[in-house]
């Protein structure tokens with residue numbers, strides 16, 4: 479049965495998503511009803527390590543947490559460098575959070591990713607398709623989606639595209655170039671991009687990602703299908719070269735060179751675009767930001 483949401487816990491609150499989701503949740507539930515945690519204790523965060531099973535349980539029970547946003551994770555590039563740590567944090571950490579959620583009958587949001595797809599997925603990824611990722615990170619996200627359906631709790635997720643935002647840096651992912659490029663363009667007028675110019679990936683502005691997260695968590699459980707472990711949501715797709723051209727509308731002297739590294743292989747294993755008809759049908763998902771609008775927002779906000 480759905481309970482009215484009240485007390486909210488966020489893990490990984492200081493990351494790229496957490497920084498903005500905590501603000502949005504505080505507005506929705508009231509500042510004091512949102513407990514932001516991270517392994518770092520600055521910016522008003524309480525320390526919580528997702529590997530500390532007892533610690534999570536204690537916090538969830540003591541604070542009577544009814545909704546958890548579990549954002550603590552390693553991303554693709556960091557994950558491939560430390561595969562065992564990636565598995566521990568992303569899978570064992572999630573299992574710890576699920577166990578705590580179960581004890582207090584809390585609902586859980588756990589992000590998935592476009593990294594669940596592998597080279598055998600069509601370039602425009604459907605909701606239902608074989609999930610054979612090549613990265614450890616992608617595998618941990620597939621397991622996370624499966625746990626959503628087998629854990630026995632109300633658990634939901636979204637296959638986030640690469641997320642573009644200005645409030646907190648992206649960290650350790652393959653799609654980070656689409657964030658770093660803005661900082662470099664404004665600071666140095668130049669960026670060395672670590673993927674090829676023709677690399678096209680699904681991307682999304684953070685405002686859309688936060689809205690999608692809040693909207694998904696509003697829907698009664700019985701309205702959601704077996705896709706709820708990881709909904710495809712589409713923002714917009716563009717190549718690295720198209721991103722450069724859009725930035726040059728604001729900064730005509732901006733230059734970019736393309737020097738692919740190992741992250742190119744991860745990008746190549748992911749689809750170019752995402753089909754989000756299931757998310758639209760089940761909870762009305764529709765993105766608001768296209769490439770030029772994202773670039774306009776990023777430049778304006780980073781210049782201020």
Ligand code: SER
Pocket residue numbers: 553554555590591592593615638639640641650651652653654
């Ligand atoms: N943005 C993530 C990454 O690049 C994918 O979920 O690793």
